[in-house]
Amino acid sequence: MSVFDQTQPYDALLVQEVSPRDGLQIEPTWVETADKIALIDQLSTFGFSRIEAGSFVSPKAIPALRDGEAVFQQIARDPGVIYVALVPNLKGAERALASRADELNLVMSASQTHNRANMRMSCEASLAAFGDIVRHVHAGDSTHDGAVAKSVTLNASVATAFGCPFEGAIEEDRVIAIVDAYLETGIQGITLADTTGMANPRQVARLVRRTLERLPSNALTLHFHNTRGLGLANVLAAYEAGARRFDAALGGLGGCPFAPGASGNICTEDLVNLCDEMGIPTGIDLARLIALSRTLPALLGHELPSQIAKAGRNADLHPVPGYVRAL
Ligand code: COA
Numbered sequence: 001m002s003v004f005d006q007t008q009p010y011d012a013l014l015v016q017e018v019s020p021r022d023g024l025q026i027e028p029t030w031v032e033t034a035d036k037i038a039l040i041d042q043l044s045t046f047g048f049s050r051i052e053a054g055s056f057v058s059p060k061a062i063p064a065l066r067d068g069e070a071v072f073q074q075i076a077r078d079p080g081v082i083y084v085a086l087v088p089n090l091k092g093a094e095r096a097l098a099s100r101a102d103e104l105n106l107v108m109s110a111s112q113t114h115n116r117a118n119m120r121m122s123c124e125a126s127l128a129a130f131g132d133i134v135r136h137v138h139a140g141d142s143t144h145d146g147a148v149a150k151s152v153t154l155n156a157s158v159a160t161a162f163g164c165p166f167e168g169a170i171e172e173d174r175v176i177a178i179v180d181a182y183l184e185t186g187i188q189g190i191t192l193a194d195t196t197g198m199a200n201p202r203q204v205a206r207l208v209r210r211t212l213e214r215l216p217s218n219a220l221t222l223h224f225h226n227t228r229g230l231g232l233a234n235v236l237a238a239y240e241a242g243a244r245r246f247d248a249a250l251g252g253l254g255g256c257p258f259a260p261g262a263s264g265n266i267c268t269e270d271l272v273n274l275c276d277e278m279g280i281p282t283g284i285d286l287a288r289l290i291a292l293s294r295t296l297p298a299l300l301g302h303e304l305p306s307q308i309a310k311a312g313r314n315a316d317l318h319p320v321p322g323y324v325r326a327l
């Protein structure tokens with residue numbers, strides 16, 4: 001089915017909201033735990049089925065998210081929402097399980113250099129750590145409640161899958177080999193991440209098609225950053241190639257502090273607006289998203305990249321000026 005085929009109803013596009021994690025991890029201003037919880041609790045009522053609510057990484061690496069435990073323990077959980085936690089190692093997995101994360105998102109870069117910058121280890125060491133995490137989760141030997149741990153799902157992200165700010169182009173075969181290694185380890189979901197917005201639509205379509213030869217579309221997520229303005233073009237290319245799940249961040253927040261030049265994720269309200277205008281179902285309440293996005297500058301102390309929060313929807317019409325009415 002083509003995105004431009006007017007005769008067929010569109011498949012739904014699933015948006016995973018990542019502003020509480022990817023969005024806040026790079027913010028220089030400390031966001032109070034209560035404000036993080038309020039943000040997640042509001043997002044939970046907008047129609048998202050998945051929210052990446054934080055990470056359990058070294059507090060020295062990402063001080064902005066050092067309150068992961070408090071956030072996960074105090075959010076008002078909607079039973080229809082999967083609350084995801086990013087983890088880099090077994091220690092992070094143990095913390096996430098103890099805090100009742102529903103899904104662990106393990107992250108490694110396709111680029112050795114970026115993995116060393118971000119995770120302070122080689123890709124081989126990251127993969128070995130992932131093996132430990134999978135065994136730990138499957139054994140249900142969480143430190144607190146084995147029954148909880150058993151229902152936890154595992155996703156793994158390939159960061160810098162479309163290019164690395166240190167190494168440049170990344171071989172597609174290498175990305176596919178990492179996907180295969182993840183699947184062999186027993187990980188259920190895969191994310192292909194364009195950490196610094198280097199992907200282009202043709203490249204995206206190729207890599208999505210190859211990845212979907214290995215797993216179903218409901219197990220593949222695309223994670224785009226809009227660093228070079230190609231974010232939504234890449235979404236359409238990925239959708240056309242069969243992808244149905246996408247990460248996005250409210251306001252267009254986001255970025256990896258260990259990737260030079262990183263900037264925001266694709267913006268959730270811009271993505272939902274695109275889908276609404278094209279008739280692609282998302283189940284997300286755009287008006288409420290926009291209203292929440294407009295509160296972010298006051299919380300974070302700066303403007304955000306979101307275009308729809310500034311411009312409003314097509315349907316948000318302006319009053320006709322008096323001089324026009326007088327004509
Ligand atoms: N949560 C909390 N603390 C952790 C931790 C985790 N998941 N993993 C390690 N630590 C602590 C160790 O206990 C140790 O503490 P100490 O200094 O008080 O003894 C310290 O961090 C160093 O541990 P070590 O295993 O040597 O880690 P490192 O310094 O080699 O860093 C990572 C490795 C993976 C922990 C770190 O690079 C990291 O957290 N990276 C994540 C970056 C990130 O989130 N990027 C954006 C998302 S893609």
Ligand code: ZN
Pocket residue numbers: 022193195223225254255256265
């Ligand atoms: Zn990201």
